[in-house]
Amino acid sequence: MIDSLRTQREGDPLKTGGVVGVVGAVSAADALKLARRAGIRLDINGDQVSLEWPDTSAAQAVIDLLRRFKPEVTELLSAERRAIVMWINGNFRPGPTGRCVQCGGGGRQHDPFVSLFVGEDRADIHASCHAKWIAEQEAEAWVALGIEIPKERRTDK
Numbered sequence: 001m002i003d004s005l006r007t008q009r010e011g012d013p014l015k016t017g018g019v020v021g022v023v024g025a026v027s028a029a030d031a032l033k034l035a036r037r038a039g040i041r042l043d044i045n046g047d048q049v050s051l052e053w054p055d056t057s058a059a060q061a062v063i064d065l066l067r068r069f070k071p072e073v074t075e076l077l078s079a080e081r082r083a084i085v086m087w088i089n090g091n092f093r094p095g096p097t098g099r100c101v102q103c104g105g106g107g108r109q110h111d112p113f114v115s116l117f118v119g120e121d122r123a124d125i126h127a128s129c130h131a132k133w134i135a136e137q138e139a140e141a142w143v144a145l146g147i148e149i150p151k152e153r154r155t156d157k
């Protein structure tokens with residue numbers, strides 16, 4: 001599914017890893033998919049990848065795979081991140097000034113508005129609603145881009 005990102009991405013082609021041993025071909029994209037199925041949480045910040053994993057043998061096996069593909073996995077994650085940001089910007093819905101785009105509420109004394117700008121478009125959002133808004137935008141982007149949704153973020157448990 002990560003292959004669909006190739007068209008979303010500018011610049012050099014994605015590296016998807018090579019053949020591992022005699023067992024068969026496993027790509028970095030496969031490793032990433034397996035990681036998410038095993039409940040491993042992956043975050044990327046710059047070129048720094050952080051992992052959080054459940055204490056299961058399945059997760060442990062995938063961690064070894066991720067280590068083997070570290071440069072490729074880092075590349076894939078940052079490509080995903082860029083695609084997600086592009087998607088969120090491309091689907092940005094402006095809102096009226098002084099009204100929260102997340103909860104629809106007006107100004108609150110101890111919860112200042114944060115203004116979001118994409119090009120000419122603008123939306124106001126409560127500081128306390130921002131994290132929820134981002135999470136929902138990301139969830140929409142994952143679906144739209146066909147990215148495997150991290151296990152811990154799935155709502156259909």
Ligand SMILES: [Zn+2]
Binds near residue numbers: 103104129
């Ligand atoms: Zn709000």
